[in-house]
Amino acid sequence: MIGLSALFSSGDAWAQQADASLFFKAPARVYVEALPIGNGQVGGLVFGNPNKDRIVLNEKSLWSGGPQDADREDAHQYLDDIQNLLVQGKNKEAEQLLQKHFVSKGDGSGRGRGANVHYGSYQTLGDLQLTWQDTLADYRDYSRILDFQTGLAKTTWTREGVTYSQEAYVSLADEVMVIHLTASKPKSLSFDLALDRKENIQAMEVSKNQIVMQGQLPNKDLLGMKFAAKLKVFPSGGDTEVSGQSLQIRSASECYLILSAATDYSIDDPASRDGDPSLKVKELIESISIKGLKERQIEAFGALYNRNHLSLQNKMGDGDVSRYTTPERLQRYADGIADNQLPVLYFNYGKYLLISSSQPGQLPSNLQGIWAPEYQAPWNGDYHLDINIQMNYWLAEPMGYGDLAEPIRHFTYNLVENGMKSAKAYYDAPGWVAHVISNPWYYTSPGEGASWGSTMTGGAWMTEHIWEHFRYSRDTAFLKEYYPVLKGAAEFLSAVLIEDPESNYLVTAPSNSPENTYLKPNGYKGHTSMGPTMDMQISREVFGNTIAAATILGIDEDFSQQLAEKRSRLAPNTIGKNGDLNEWLHDWADVDPHHRHVSHLYGLHPYDEITPWSSPELAQAVTETLVQRGDGGTGWSRAWKINFWARLGDGDHALLLFKKLLEPVMDEGGKIVMSNGGTYPNLFCAHPPFQIDGNFGGAAGLTEMLFQSHGEEETLRFLPALPKDEGWQTGSLKGIRARGGFRVDFAWENGQVVSGEIHSSLANTASVSLPAKLRILAENGTVIHKNDSSKPLLVEVEFKKNTSVRLVKIN
Template sequence: MKGLAMDTSALLWYKTPADDWNKALPLGNGRIGAMVFSQPLEERIQLNEDSVWSGGFRERNNKSALPNLEKVRKLLFEEKINEAEKIIYDAFCGTPVNQRHYMPLGDMNVIHYKESECDFKSRSLDLNTAICTTEYAINGVDYTREMFISQPDQVLVMHITASEKKAINVRVRIDGRDDYFDDNSPVHDNDILFYGGCGSEDGINFAAYIKVLHKGGKVYPYGSFITCEDCDEVTILLGAQTSYRCEDYKGQAVFDVERAEEKTYAQLKADHIADYKSYYDRANISLSDNSSGNSALPTDERLALVKEGDPDNKLIEMYHNFGRYLLIAGSREKTLPTNLQGIWNKDMWPAWGCKFTININTEMNYWCAENCNLSELHMPLIDHIEKLRPNGRKTARDMYGCRGFVCHHNTDLWGDTAPQDLWIPGTQWPMGAAWLCLHIWEHYLYVQDREFLSEKYDTLKEAAEFFLDFLIEDKKGRLVTCPSVSPENTYLTASGSKGSICIGPSMDSQIIYELFTAVAEASKILETDGGFRKKVLEARDRLPAPEIGKYGQIMEWAEDYDEVEPGHRHISQLFALYPA
């Protein structure tokens, strides 16, 4: 790793290239993402842009929900769970079933076209600089590729150097997936315009523009490639834009690259590092090095030793640093929030649609935003709540006859709020907007910005209004949600019935308690809306409190049910412990 300082808590490095997407190294500027494989002879850079989704907005509220709401509630109170779930499956799930899903932009390839063998040295991601470096040798010549994605200049940058003059012979191209693109041909001697669309009549169109700059040698088009022959240095710039943000998305992608081209590589790199470090350097964790020398090993070898029981505090530091890095790389002001996989996705139909899964995943992405002094990076999530509000009002009214706004366990880039999937353990969960709104309150608690709180008070209030209408009395006179689920879990009743749809799961009551508390406190701070404050506090006092079950556990449901799958991966009943 020539030229790299060994920071054992901030340098991910490996002795072999990535042979699998999950082993590639992620780069990002909040909007453009890349997974770097560091294959020396035939490099693949898998590309994403945060607004490349599968189509336009869909109106998906199930009009059959409201006429069947009381029937479902009656069946649940009678513990006729299977009958209730059959109605939920048909009358409450979204129509159509799916929200829009996230998609990859394409792949950039950089190929050494004259060589067939090489000696691979190392690949690394320096968390101090957000730069990925690949080192290898071909026929006694040492090569280095540096790569980063600049937020100030809004471009991906790859810089290739060699230990000898006239040694760089590579071809560069960009390709799409599953025919979801229209062209990837060179435009002039040293540039390619790649563009296409994602589908649906009002879907998203995208463009990526590559320009190849060189010192020494020559550059020329060759088929769908740009060929670099006998060059001393090569710099590749890539810009990407979509119709989601820009009417002239092709022109904007070209503009981004041509503006970046006005800087030298050294200037681009320096500006990128300065911007990145202005966030990354705000927090630090320092633990004693107890690794007995293991901390100098490649990252994958260190992980293997920890799995065997060897201590490595510096690897714990790296884990903390990597989490902060991913938030900085995946969530910047004016971008979309990080989705189920951040901004990194290789699949046209990714797992769970790679949407914003808001029954824990999206919220968890932002758990380090405030306590690691990255408050600005919280704003894409908070901004996205405003997209939910108009759609969520319609969902609340059409499906439940309630005021306020609601969202279920997923949303997409359009702020879709209707139930997602046909999966009973997850779909029918009306708490997504409420949990997201707690991020508004969390942000205020850290930054103490009264103007921000005043601006967002109506959003908090609307989320609470929904539950003032939606909550019903259970047999003990408590106010509970119905119908709902404890996310992704299934229970077993004393009579042997299995179910997921239920009355008053513990997590719901805990989220609503926090929401009502936040609204009441905000009202008090802002010295406004005392009547509404009184209503939410009265309702809060009637919510079920956390209870201890027959095994000494915190009960997950309002009744002391058994889990069908003991030790389930979701521990929703502990929301009151964390994050609340």
């Protein structure tokens, strides 16, 4: 049997770290108070109740529904009619015709409730329930802490003189969930174990040391996905017995619970089935060695977590913050009490969630990451292509996690086959298209509603992550592999453009500006349009990226020339009569002036065709747009606005939006508030309800405030949007990545950079905005550049492969 291990880490080791842990003094009442753990594929939400505990289980590929043919094969026959109506200004008639002939066939997404239609929904795997015995006495000294650096969630409490510990994690190294239970007194662990799922269970087999759950989800007319979970018990001492559907563990001194989960989903061929999930979970469990489990997890997780590091000088409003719980810190921050470790905590939580929900070879993180307690997830927990899935990966490249963004790139690659069919069915066009929504079956058809489902640039936006990975890595082998995806998106957009007779510009049609409604001068409120600004920006980006890729690879010269000619004729960004950037081809008003989507600022972020230094008039127009839209909105909308203001160089406004993103969202009774954006007690972003995109987008925004490398020249810019707030004036950022293959470390004091290092993995040239009163030294100490002035100086630095330069303060 397993020997009784050392009982607990020291108190210091498990005290809250102000910048790297969640901390609660009570069990979770609802899932947005629970601690999220995961290894990308398997996720858990730990409630930590010392009487009856619940751990919500997720397996990333567990979806109801299945592949479907949602394309209307004859839709392209109506394309000319729809486009002609738009050209004539008859938007109402065009939208009516589009709703009749140009939406998805069948149920589409089920209007966001697709669990029982072909589209399907992401679903919880179920619950692991742990019911403690001898709970008549109250517990005290309760603590629940999630350590970001290790991925370990630890719950401790004391009852009748005995201190209990429950440590939970999902191992990156061993691919199983681990719950390790100990007590300060031998033979004190007595509890019942069960796996529970409310529906679609085919078998629940309980033996003396394990529980195996098997099931199959519905797929309307067909048999759906099979799944399995296996929970095995490794006790030290005590007795284990079967009681109905539960296991009873009595008087153990220590116990490991090991859980594995799997489905028969095939990521590259979802129409087929990939093995027997019950055999997969059995093989995983049988391969586990208990010895060294925790050490292997800490090593694997830490290697990823420690790729970068942010610190801000610790200046608290009233002393040490570590005595406050996470929800208390949120409330204090909202009340205006200083806590400058909270932005660092949010930055670190973003990378923790990315590591825990996205690993190579998997599906991408969905709307809920891998932490959904529902059988019908909100909006099906799917992949929204009009910002949400993309926002999930904004932080990956700059934080040095380009490998963890492989799932979104591979997902985009797998959209192409269905996207070619949709392009043919709706537009009779070459290349490939994906619209607004998708799922593990690589759905590319429009949605079922004309008001939101016809945006035609969702797939094209996805290709940005391919190009951005190249910009950061300069990996030409990667670019060659993914070039057909870029080219296919460009081929489609090139083929569907039509000429606007008023301006002679080329525009997309029909499309819309995601989920927003315009007001025409004649009073008509509509969605369907031609040439919405975001479409034009994305078209310029895709054409430009494809041309650049073809040039680098030395191929497709004629096609590149065709794209260049059409790119020059695309409808440009225009400024309206109120000084804002127009969202549509014409200067139409918004029905909702404060709409959550600000899609026409795509050219500012994530695309970089608009910058304060290259296009100041447009930068002023987008500033005016943001002022008019206001600082409210859903969680992810506030996160996007942080990035907008950071790109504009306004750190104070970016910080204002960050504070609004962190506004607490729970009522005093512990109920989940379903209005307005903000942040839940466990730092999950409130759309509401919970959507993880805001977490990732907010963390990315903090990065943009401190370091940027976008724009045509990809200039490295230090502290481009540093707030004036005192808590931000001194700090350091290490391990940040820059476009061009650079890794950057730097520190600042009193708002000024005082030291740094730029490392290049390639032989290349860096454009650097050298901060004031700094010089750049080569590895041999030679001065390369010197900036004696009080303003940044634009310089170029030549690098040999795998060499560094230092930024040193001029004394």
